[in-house]
Amino acid sequence: MESDAEEAAAAGAPGAGRLKGSPELTVDADMREMAKTAAWSVSSCKAGNGVAALRDDNLDTYWQSDGAQPHLVSIQFQKKVQLQLVVLYVDFKLDESYTPSKISIRAGDGFHNLKEIKTVELAKPVGWVHISLSGADPLETFIHTFMLQIAILSNHLNGRDTHIRQIKIYGPRPNPVPAQPFHFTSREFMTYSTIR
Amino acid sequence: METLMVDRVHSSLRLFMHRNAIFLCERLCAQFPSETNVQLLATCYLHNNQPYAAYHILKGKKLPESRYLFATSCFRMNLLREAEETLCPVNEPNMEVPSGATGHYLLGVIYRCTGRISAAAEQFTQALTLDPLLWSAYEELCILGIAEDTDECFSESTALRLQQEHTSTPTLVKSNFANENRVLSSRVSASLRDISPKQIKQLHANNIAEVSGYPHVRPTALHVQNSSTSNVPQFDTPSPTAAQTSSIMPPPLFRNVHAYQNTISGDAPTKQKANGVNQPLRRKYMDEARLKKVSGRLFNSDSTSIPRRSERLKDTATNSNSNTSQFGGNGTGHSSGSRYEVIDEMWTDNISGTSSSVSTADGRSFEQDKAERILLQDSKLALGIRELLGLFRTLGEGFRLSCLFKCQEALEVYRKLPESQFNTGWVLCQVGKAYFELVDYLEADRYFELAHRLSPCTLDGMDIYSTVLYHLNEEMRLSYLAQELISIDRLSPQAWCAVGNCFALRKDHETALKNFQRSVQLDSRFAYAHTLCGHEYSALEDYENSIKFYRCALQVDERHYNAWYGLGVVYLRQEKFEFAEHHFRRAFQINPRSSVLMCYLGMALNSLKRNKEALEMMEKAIAADKKNPLPKYQKALILLGLQKYQEALDELERLKEIAPHESSMYALMGKIYKQLNILDKAVFCFGIALDLKPPAADLAIIKW
Numbered sequence: 016m017e018s019d020a021e022e023a024a025a026a027g028a029p030g031a032g033r034l035k036g037s038p039e040l041t042v043d044a045d046m047r048e049m050a051k052t053a054a055w056s057v058s059s060c061k062a063g064n065g066v067a068a069l070r071d072d073n074l075d076t077y078w079q080s081d082g083a084q085p086h087l088v089s090i091q092f093q094k095k096v097q098l099q100l101v102v103l104y105v106d107f108k109l110d111e112s113y114t115p116s117k118i119s120i121r122a123g124d125g126f127h128n129l130k131e132i133k134t135v136e137l138a139k140p141v142g143w144v145h146i147s148l149s150g151a152d153p154l155e156t157f158i159h160t161f162m163l164q165i166a167i168l169s170n171h172l173n174g175r176d177t178h179i180r181q182i183k184i185y186g187p188r189p190n191p192v193p194a195q196p197f198h199f200t201s202r203e204f205m206t207y208s209t210i211r
Numbered sequence: 212m213e214t215l216m217v218d219r220v221h222s223s224l225r226l227f228m229h230r231n232a233i234f235l236c237e238r239l240c241a242q243f244p245s246e247t248n249v250q251l252l253a254t255c256y257l258h259n260n261q262p263y264a265a266y267h268i269l270k271g272k273k274l275p276e277s278r279y280l281f282a283t284s285c286f287r288m289n290l291l292r293e294a295e296e297t298l299c300p301v302n303e304p305n306m307e308v309p310s311g312a313t314g315h316y317l318l319g320v321i322y323r324c325t326g327r328i329s330a331a332a333e334q335f336t337q338a339l340t341l342d343p344l345l346w347s348a349y350e351e352l353c354i355l356g357i358a359e360d361t362d363e364c365f366s367e368s369t370a371l372r373l374q375q376e377h378t379s380t381p382t383l384v385k386s387n388f389a390n391e392n393r394v395l396s397s398r399v400s401a402s403l404r405d406i407s408p409k410q411i412k413q414l415h416a417n418n419i420a421e422v423s424g425y426p427h428v429r430p431t432a433l434h435v436q437n438s439s440t441s442n443v444p445q446f447d448t449p450s451p452t453a454a455q456t457s458s459i460m461p462p463p464l465f466r467n468v469h470a471y472q473n474t475i476s477g478d479a480p481t482k483q484k485a486n487g488v489n490q491p492l493r494r495k496y497m498d499e500a501r502l503k504k505v506s507g508r509l510f511n512s513d514s515t516s517i518p519r520r521s522e523r524l525k526d527t528a529t530n531s532n533s534n535t536s537q538f539g540g541n542g543t544g545h546s547s548g549s550r551y552e553v554i555d556e557m558w559t560d561n562i563s564g565t566s567s568s569v570s571t572a573d574g575r576s577f578e579q580d581k582a583e584r585i586l587l588q589d590s591k592l593a594l595g596i597r598e599l600l601g602l603f604r605t606l607g608e609g610f611r612l613s614c615l616f617k618c619q620e621a622l623e624v625y626r627k628l629p630e631s632q633f634n635t636g637w638v639l640c641q642v643g644k645a646y647f648e649l650v651d652y653l654e655a656d657r658y659f660e661l662a663h664r665l666s667p668c669t670l671d672g673m674d675i676y677s678t679v680l681y682h683l684n685e686e687m688r689l690s691y692l693a694q695e696l697i698s699i700d701r702l703s704p705q706a707w708c709a710v711g712n713c714f715a716l717r718k719d720h721e722t723a724l725k726n727f728q729r730s731v732q733l734d735s736r737f738a739y740a741h742t743l744c745g746h747e748y749s750a751l752e753d754y755e756n757s758i759k760f761y762r763c764a765l766q767v768d769e770r771h772y773n774a775w776y777g778l779g780v781v782y783l784r785q786e787k788f789e790f791a792e793h794h795f796r797r798a799f800q801i802n803p804r805s806s807v808l809m810c811y812l813g814m815a816l817n818s819l820k821r822n823k824e825a826l827e828m829m830e831k832a833i834a835a836d837k838k839n840p841l842p843k844y845q846k847a848l849i850l851l852g853l854q855k856y857q858e859a860l861d862e863l864e865r866l867k868e869i870a871p872h873e874s875s876m877y878a879l880m881g882k883i884y885k886q887l888n889i890l891d892k893a894v895f896c897f898g899i900a901l902d903l904k905p906p907a908a909d910l911a912i913i914k915w
Contacts, residue, residue, distance in 0.1 A: 044718065045906035187906070188718070189752065193783040194814055196848075196882070197875035198906050202684065204873050206652060207839045210776045210807050211678050211746060 036105065036140030042185055046099060049186040050090055058087040061176075069182045074104055077178040079113070086167040086177050089126070090184065097157035098122075100185035101146040101165065105178070107139040112174030114139070115167040120146065122160040129164050139171065157187065213243045220251055229259035246274050253280045262287035275309030282309075282317055295321045312342030319351060324736065326766070332357050343369040344599065349607050353614040356770050356801075361607035365600045373596045378589060602632065609641060614770075616802040618645040636662050640672030647675055650807060650836065655679045663692070670696065670705045674739055677709035681716050689713050704730040704737045711743060720750045738768040745777045754781050772798040772808070779811060788818040806836035810845055817849050825849055840870040847879060856883050874903035 050070075057066045059082030068076040069088065080086040107114045116137050123129035135146055149156045163184065167177045190198055192208045199205050216239040223232035236252040249272065253265035262284040269281040278297050285294035298308055298318045308314040319334030332355055338348040343365060352358035605627055612621035622645050625638060632638060639662035646655035659676035662669065673696055680689040693713045696706035711726035724747040730740035741764035748757035758781055764774035775798035782791035792815040799808045813828035826849060832842035843866045850859035863880050870876065881896035 047718070191750070193780055194818060195875070197878045199873065199875050200903055200905055201870055201873040203838075203840050203870045204844070204875070205684075206682050207650060207807055207810075207841045209780075210773055210805070211681060211743070 033136050033138035034140060034144045034146070035138060036142035036144045038142040040102060040104075040143045040183070042100065042102070045188055046185040047188050048183055049096055049098060050092070050184040052093060053184075054091040056089045056091075058082060058085075058089075064178075069179060072181070074180050077110070077180040079178055080167070080176045082176075084168065084175070085119070088165040088167075088179070088182065090163045090165075091125075092161055092163075095159050095161050096186055097159055098148055098163065098184060098186045099157050100148060101163070102183045102185065103144045103146070103165075103179055104142065104181040105137070105140050105144060106180065107141055107171060110178040112170060112172040113176060113178035114171045114174075115169075115177050115179065116171045117168040118146070119166040119168055120148065121164040121166060122158055122162065123164075124161045126162075129162065132158060134168075137171075213239065213248075216242075217248075217251065220255065224255060224258055229255065233259060246272060246277060250274070250276050250280055253277075253284070257284060257287075266290075275307070275314075279310035279314050279317070282314075286317060286321065291321050291325055295325075312338040312345050312348070314338075315341065316345060316348050316351075319348070323351065323355070328355060328769070331355065339364060343373060344603070346603065346607075349603075350610065353607075353611045354768070354770070356614060358607075358611045358614070361604045361611065365604045365607060370593075370596050370600050373600070374593050377592055377596070602628075606632075606638070613641060613645050613648070616648055616772075616804055618649045618804065621645045634661075634665060636666030636669035637671070639665065640669065640675075643679070644672055644675055647679055648802070648805070650805070650839065652679050652682050656683060656685075667695070668699060670700060670703045674705040674708040677705075677712040681712045684716065686713075686716055689716060702733055704734040704740050707733065708740055708743060711747070715743075715747060715750075720747050723747050724751070736767055738764045738771045738774070741767065742771060742774045742777060745774065749777065749781055749784075754785060757781055770801050772801040772805075775801065776808065776811065779815065783811075783815060783818065786818075788815060791815040792819055804835060806832040806839045806842060809835060810839070810842045813842070813849075814845055817845075817852065822849060822853055838869075840866055840873070843869075844873075844876060844879070851879070851883060851886075856887050859883055872903060874900045874905040876900075877903065878905065 055066050055070065057069075057078060057080065059080050060066060061079040061081045064077060064079035066078060066088075068078045078088075101120060103115075103118075105114050114137070118135050118137065119131050120133040120135075121129040121131045133146060133148060135144075137144060148158050165182065167179075170177050192199065199208055216235055220232050220235045220239065223229070223235065232255045233252070236248070236255045240248045240252050249268055253269050256262070256264040256268075257280065265280060265284040266288060269277050269284065272278070272281065282294040282297045285291070285297065295318065298314060298321070308318060315334045315338035319331045319338060322328075322331035322334060332352065335348045335352045335355075338345055339352070342348075349358060349364060358364075605624060609621045609624040612618070612624060622642060625633065625642050625645070628638060639658050643655045643658035643662060646652075646658060656676075656679050659672065659679060662672065663676065673692070677689060677692060680692065689709070690713045693706070693709040696703070696709050700706060707726050707730035711723040711730065714720075714723035714726060724744060727740055727744040727747060730737065731744060734740070741760050745757040745760035745764065748754070748760060758778060761774045761777045761781070764771050775794050779791045779794035779798065782788070782794060792812070795808065795812040795815050799805075799812050802808060809828050809832035813825045813832060816822075816825035816828060826846065829842045829846040829849065832839065833846070843862055847859040847862040847866070850856075850862065860880065860883055863876055863883075866873075866876055877896045877900035881893045881900060884890070884893035884896060
């Protein structure tokens with residue numbers, strides 16, 4: 016799957032593979048978008064291209080920063096969540112020097128104790144860029160955190176400000192059957208597992 | 212001109228030319244303003260889906276039909292309080308509910324919508340007593356969970372009563388003496404058909420002009436019992452049995468009888484507005500009849516079996532509610548109350564000892580032929596009524612059982628239906644629903660598919676069908692069904708439920724939610740749509756909203772156990788275990804056969820640390836449905852919690868035979884082995900679990 020390939024590319028030493036972006040957004044079925052009820056904020060923005068453009072599911076609208084680097088997108092959740100994947104939509108062909116090239120992802124409890132967990136470099140990406148948050152260890156498939164921060168450290172062609180068109184954050188689905196240690200996989204179990 | 216216009220309006224309505232009807236009716240009302248014409252205009256508006264217009268013109272009218280039409284328009288405009296006020300005014304508690312059975316039904320629906328269940332039940336029962344063929348009333352009672360046995364509702368006595376009504380209504384309509392004889396003989400034949408053939412033979416054997424007056428007696432007695440308002444003197448006319456070849460009444464006596472006939476027919480149908488109208492008529496007939504009786508007495512020597520008839524009247528009057536087999540008591544002469552004493556008085560002076568049948572040659576053969584023809588007609592009617600009631604009995608019993616979730620029995624009852632009736636949309640949907648409740652989704656799928664194929668425009672059970680497909684994970688068929696339903700009727704809530712289920716199957720909960728909300732908008736009294744909304748909110752982890760929607764569903768239909776279940780699940784997730792247990796228990800009380808509910812109840816009990824009860828519940832669940840693997844799994848989980856590792860392992864081993872491809876089962880076994888420190892087996896189990904491809908969350912746990 017696309018996402019697996021991207022993950023494999025990025026799963027090496029941080030920044031080793033340069034991400035290119037894929038035209039389609041393909042995510043595993045057992046992941047879901049986590050940040051709908053989160054609080055989004057940005058370090059700076061140009062009038063008319065604010066933070067809402069990051070979440071409007073419209074690839075024509077974009078967020079444009081308007082300040083000094085690094086540009087920050089901060090996402091604060093209401094409770095500690097498990098996160099697995101960050102996906103950004105950027106387009107070098109349209110945005111050229113506004114396209115981010117080095118991105119750092121930080122996590123923590125709040126603005127005061129964010130710690131960097133991942134850095135990636137992009138190479139003229141067009142489309143969705145998948146950034147996996149998992150570590151090498153199976154125990155580290157997810158990160159548990161209250162807050163995530165995406166920092167744009169530099170842009171292509173040394174541009175000052177950046178354009179990002181869409182960001183999505185993914186985590187695991189909760190078990191549809193409550194109070195279970197494991198998910199059910201077989202048809203027999205799933206048929207009897209809930210009443211609809 | 213008025214009658215001409217009324218006639219045209221009626222024919223326009225019949226042929227669905229609503230605008231034409233409205234125009235004509237408006238002219239009619241302008242020219243001949245009367246309340247009946249206003250009622251007709253309101254009917255036209257209601258047919259044309261303009262209840263507000265009907266509301267406007269009927270406001271304040273007092274006649275019973277007007278009140279009923281006004282209440283209907285209020286109900287359609289959702290002005291429930293006004294509708295209720297019209298049907299059952301607070302200031303005048305003795306006012307009759309207009310329009311008999313249908314009025315009571317409407318009042319019952321209003322009570323149900325406003326949450327007064329017991330009052331609603333009362334109204335529905337009343338409606339059903341007044342008109343046993345009002346299926347909707349019985350249906351509502353079943354949905355409320357308190358319907359009586361169909362054998363009582365659709366029994367022999369109701370058959371008789373129905374017969375009476377149906378044969379009497381023609382007399383009401385044609386109240387002039389034009390067709391007295393026909394009426395008379397219809398009465399006769401009706402009564403005769405009440406009696407079993409062997410009793411007729413007995414009649415023959417007795418060679419007496421049988422008084423078939425008793426059917427008149429019986430139904431009137433029945434009606435007297437049913438209606439508290441009939442205070443009319445129950446004059447029973449001994450009617451000659453024209454059909455009896457042995458005896459024909461002479462024409463004068465015919466007329467006599469007919470006079471009383473009319474009076475009886477006037478009594479018989481209760482709660483008909485014609486009652487009031489009939490009263491003056493009746494008295495007139497009675498006087499005439501008395502005159503004729505006297506004259507008859509003067510000119511006829513027969514009055515033969517009259518005493519016998521009257522006695523028999525009394526007999527049958529006492530046996531009024533029992534089945535016809537009790538007929539035959541010949542002059543045992545027990546009186547049955549004052550109403551029949553009047554008859555006594557009337558006829559005692561007529562008593563003449565002769566028991567020979569009357570014979571006046573002239574009119575006899577003619578009467579006989581006509582009477583026979585009508586007897587045939589009415590025998591068909593009686594047979595028809597019995598057949599219909601038999602059909603209602605089966606269908607009603609099946610529906611009642613499936614509402615009480617006794618699905619196996621319901622299925623057996625439905626199978627008793629003749630094939631032509633079985634292969635109809637409604638019945639097949641009910642059968643499918645019964646299988647759905649039994650968690651036998653494959654069979655349910657089969658029946659629903661058949662139902663959909665046979666009658667593609669029945670949308671009623673299609674929401675359940677879409678849920679069945681959801682459970683069976685059939686994406687393609689579900690989306691096809693949804694598309695089809697939308698194309699059939701975009702404005703039906705079931706179609707949008709199907710579309711929502713489609714998206715829910717793909718885990719696109721937001722779109723599913725949107726669709727379910729559309730369904731709710733289309734019909735806010737459709738409980739299942741609310742419940743499905745609740746499920747989607749729950750999947751989106753928006754617990755507040757999901758609780759809200761589940762509660763809405765329960766407001767509409769308290770016996771909707773899915774909503775109780777949904778609330779239980781939400782509280783389980785929120786770790787409010789007491790609440791969860793309470794709600795699961797309520798669901799379980801409504802549907803005590805569902806093994807899934809028992810399983811969940813057990814899970815809640817386990818969370819409350821009431822382990823013994825939890826284990827008992829799991830045992831019950833296992834016993835209830837052998838095919839359900841979940842209770843065994845849960846039992847193993849509970850045993851693990853109690854640290855009874857070996858038993859848990861045994862349980863899981865047994866489970867392995869039933870469901871060999873379940874990753875969670877192996878994962879659990881691995882976990883237990885790890886606890887027991889049998890690490891090689893643990894690794895082995897985890898390996899199998901991984902092979903079965905669990906989702907990522909499990910991977911993390913399994914790989915420890």
